[in-house]
Amino acid sequence: MEYLHADHDEWFDMWAELADNPMNLGDAQCSFMGATWEYMGSTSDHHHFRHSKHPASGEVEYLYIERRRKVLGWV
Numbered sequence: 001m002e003y004l005h006a007d008h009d010e011w012f013d014m015w016a017e018l019a020d021n022p023m024n025l026g027d028a029q030c031s032f033m034g035a036t037w038e039y040m041g042s043t044s045d046h047h048h049f050r051h052s053k054h055p056a057s058g059e060v061e062y063l064y065i066e067r068r069r070k071v072l073g074w075v
């Protein structure tokens with residue numbers, strides 16, 4: 001697992017894709033009871049996110065965003 005810094009080429013795209021997930025209704029943070037989406041790191045295939053209390057479910061949620069380089073065959 002690696003951690004991408006905010007100046008990485010994929011940073012804004014992965015957060016935009018997180019916001020586009022139907023459960024998030026266009027909001028990449030989804031603030032609820034002091035919790036927001038957290039970036040947990042990336043593998044060669046996916047970016048990993050965790051929300052400790054998502055407003056849509058009230059529960060812990062995990063989302064995995066496929067990496068751009070995987071989609072484009074850059075692996």
